[in-house]
Amino acid sequence: MSAVVLFLLVTACSFSSSSNKNQSNIITNRGSDTMVNLALAWAEAYAKEFPQVEISVSGGGSGIGIAALINNTVDIANVSRAMTDTEIQEAKKNGVYPLQFIVARDAIGVIVNPSNPVTNLTLGQVSDIFSGKINNWRDVGGEDRPIVRVSREVNSGTHVFFLQAVIQLGNPTDKTIFAASTLLLPSSEGIIAEVSQNPNAIGYDGLGYITSEVKVLGLALDPAGPFIEPSSTTVRDHSYAIARDLYMYTNGEPTGALKEYLDWIRNPEAQQVVTTLGFIPIT
Amino acid sequence: MTKRRKLLEFVIQGLIRLCGYSAIVFVALIFLFLLQEGLPALSEVPLSSLLGARWYPIQNLFGLLPLLLGSIVVTLGAAVIAIPFGVATAVFIAEVAPRWMREILKPFVEILAGLPSVVLGFLGILVLVPLIRTGFNLPTGLTALTGSILLAAMSLPTIVSVAEDSLDAVPKSYRDGALALGATKWQTIWRVTLPAAKSGVLTAIMLGLGRAIGETMAVMMVTGNAAQMRWDALFYPIRTMTATIAAEMGEVARGTTYYHVLFLIGMILFLISFLVNILASSMLFRAKKRAERMLS
Numbered sequence: 001m002s003a004v005v006l007f008l009l010v011t012a013c014s015f016s017s018s019s020n021k022n023q024s025n026i027i028t029n030r031g032s033d034t035m036v037n038l039a040l041a042w043a044e045a046y047a048k049e050f051p052q053v054e055i056s057v058s059g060g061g062s063g064i065g066i067a068a069l070i071n072n073t074v075d076i077a078n079v080s081r082a083m084t085d086t087e088i089q090e091a092k093k094n095g096v097y098p099l100q101f102i103v104a105r106d107a108i109g110v111i112v113n114p115s116n117p118v119t120n121l122t123l124g125q126v127s128d129i130f131s132g133k134i135n136n137w138r139d140v141g142g143e144d145r146p147i148v149r150v151s152r153e154v155n156s157g158t159h160v161f162f163l164q165a166v167i168q169l170g171n172p173t174d175k176t177i178f179a180a181s182t183l184l185l186p187s188s189e190g191i192i193a194e195v196s197q198n199p200n201a202i203g204y205d206g207l208g209y210i211t212s213e214v215k216v217l218g219l220a221l222d223p224a225g226p227f228i229e230p231s232s233t234t235v236r237d238h239s240y241a242i243a244r245d246l247y248m249y250t251n252g253e254p255t256g257a258l259k260e261y262l263d264w265i266r267n268p269e270a271q272q273v274v275t276t277l278g279f280i281p282i283t
Numbered sequence: 284m285t286k287r288r289k290l291l292e293f294v295i296q297g298l299i300r301l302c303g304y305s306a307i308v309f310v311a312l313i314f315l316f317l318l319q320e321g322l323p324a325l326s327e328v329p330l331s332s333l334l335g336a337r338w339y340p341i342q343n344l345f346g347l348l349p350l351l352l353g354s355i356v357v358t359l360g361a362a363v364i365a366i367p368f369g370v371a372t373a374v375f376i377a378e379v380a381p382r383w384m385r386e387i388l389k390p391f392v393e394i395l396a397g398l399p400s401v402v403l404g405f406l407g408i409l410v411l412v413p414l415i416r417t418g419f420n421l422p423t424g425l426t427a428l429t430g431s432i433l434l435a436a437m438s439l440p441t442i443v444s445v446a447e448d449s450l451d452a453v454p455k456s457y458r459d460g461a462l463a464l465g466a467t468k469w470q471t472i473w474r475v476t477l478p479a480a481k482s483g484v485l486t487a488i489m490l491g492l493g494r495a496i497g498e499t500m501a502v503m504m505v506t507g508n509a510a511q512m513r514w515d516a517l518f519y520p521i522r523t524m525t526a527t528i529a530a531e532m533g534e535v536a537r538g539t540t541y542y543h544v545l546f547l548i549g550m551i552l553f554l555i556s557f558l559v560n561i562l563a564s565s566m567l568f569r570a571k572k573r574a575e576r577m578l579s
């Protein structure tokens with residue numbers, strides 16, 4: 001009996017020491033599904049250069065990463081949107097002081113089926129389509145077809161970003177939301193699958209997930225144009241309308257191995273990985 | 284010696300009794316847990332909001348009606364497809380097919396039951412969804428009907444297998460008697476064999492549909508998950524209660540209103556399947572009594 005208790009104590013100790021950051025060479029990294037491939041690629045590249053550091057990466061969604069950071073069970077939280085004031089307050093109550101690092105940029109592409117003749121939309125039209133005011137492609141210069149709206153699930157950081165930046169056009173007092181008939185698909189793959197085989201569909205997704213099976217629309221703020229397609233150039237010069245920063249959050253100023261890793265991520269060599277995965281580097 | 288035997292008897296009886304009670308205790312505990320996590324939702328969200336037509340929880344719109352409608356439409360659709368098809372297949376295997384064909388068909392149907400629902404869902408996305416969209420000329424193939432067909436495919440093996448077993452258990456003398464009275468083969472099946480196997484066939488249907496009500500993964504992949512209410516919901520995307528819980532429970536913070544509402548949905552699901560089970564067993568009970576009356 002006492003042996004069991006002792007065993008529990010030992011595991012409990014080792015558990016708490018592994019979550020005690022900066023001492024060990026194990027870095028835990030969790031959060032955004034948008035960023036999970038990117039974080040994995042960085043971790044792999046870093047492990048090749050510095051084999052003494054172990055980095056474990058997992059996804060789940062931005063919310064999962066933030067929850068883990070607040071509970072102090074993770075070293076780095078990957079988040080595809082800025083943390084809200086309530087979340088930061090909650091963290092401080094737990095003795096966690098979130099520090100934000102911008103590690104890459106991402107553009108959200110609005111996508112349609114390649115057979116759809118529509119190539120350009122204004123942001124207002126996209127907003128009206130997704131909120132249910134426009135229901136036929138005819139009204140935006142396309143064929144006489146019903147519009148099928150495709151979106152990620154409500155727990156996705158991309159969903160929330162799209163809601164605020166496009167449907168509500170960045171106006172925080174705007175209470176417009178997705179039309180009830182919007183399809184909420186559990187994965188990026190589901191969105192690409194539906195849009196690539198359905199000529200009625202319109203969807204959105206992070207640039208890194210968009211494949212050649214779908215057509216990316218050019219967007220403009222006003223009907224006169226210019227209509228701009230997302231690319232690393234148009235995102236960096238801020239001419240493309242829906243782009244966002246991707247963040248990593250740590251608890252307080254990082255030290256030791258953690259600091260070295262975050263510094264490495266923001267150097268040009270690591271930012272090269274960002275480009276190959278379809279995101280936009282910060283430098 | 285006898286004393287020892289009595290003790291052993293007592294212990295074994297106690298153990299068996301414990302097993303029997305534990306099933307009840309577990310169900311009761313699960314329900315209590317659901318009540319504890321779900322009931323706060325009723326005080327936190329006004330009833331008028333819960334009975335609303337819009338489910339958009341990140342803006343505190345907690346209308347449960349579209350989810351309820353979605354679950355009912357998909358399950359009823361699956362029942363309408365699976366019951367006639369499943370019972371007919373069972374009748375074919377048990378009554379019509381020659382012995383050798385039966386030996387092949389039965390194991391094959393049972394293998395179907397082992398297909399993971401994710402695999403079926405994936406097949407659904409690749410094959411069924413485009414077919415439904417072009418076949419019915421719908422805006423999208425991610426519809427309640429697609430979900431119903433997949434669920435029917437999932438509950439068919441159970442229905443066929445259990446119903447076939449109970450048809451097989453009908454004594455041969457029943458059929459011989461009917462045929463001797465001049466009944467045709469069809470009349471024998473419809474008027475004698477099926478009624479005699481009624482309770483087993485009903486159990487088969489309940490077991491099969493039980494799988495359909497609780498199924499989540501395949502439904503989440505092919506029904507589009509749009510929480511909308513319309514009278515022709517069968518041909519449009521819908522959102523089921525199970526898919527809602529599965530998609531949203533992962534990231535919701537413990538103890539929030541949103542969390543409580545998700546558990547309330549779980550409670551509703553539990554109550555529905557509880558009611559269906561009670562209804563089914565009371566039907567079985569009645570059927571049995573009537574059969575006993577007729578035989579005596």
